[in-house]
Amino acid sequence: MSTRGRPAPRPRESHGSLGPSESPGFLLWRVTLRWQRTVAAALRPLGLTHVQFVLLACTWWLTQVAGERPTQRRLADFAATDPMMTSQVIRVLEARGLVRRAADPHDSRALQLTATGAGARLAREAIKVVEAADAEFFTAAVKVESMLPLLRSLAG
Secondary structure: OOOOOOOOOOOOOOOOOOOHHHOHHHHHHHHHHHHHHHHHHHHHHHOOOHHHHHHHHHHHHHHHHOOOOOEHHHHHHHHOOOHHHHHHHHHHHHHOOOEEEEEEOOEEEEEEEEEOHHHHHHHHHHHHHHHHHHHHHHHHOOOHHHHHHHHHHHHO
């Protein structure tokens, strides 16, 4: 006991664990949460959640830039999202008139996706907003270009 009647602080255990400020996983967690809050705030005026943005932007990119007619499964794989969650979010985007789903002529079980005109316009606008938020957020890093290889490696 300490002299004030409270237990004395325990000495730091010497089992080799890192403190939070030295733990790459913990720091990545904190950075990810901060970045997600930044992106969510940037997207709020556009009426999009972060996952809605990702799936709308990826749908637009796959159809308009890559020239594909992606299925929901292809979109989920491309965006690295859960297929069931992807389906639910696509339904919301479809109800808002931003995405169109149509039967895949090659697979009766699959649905092909396209961004509508309104969806394409919103995707392009949202991409600009998120890129600006990214640029502001990552100014804390001395050279963003030096981070990209590390992030690509960690992303798999």
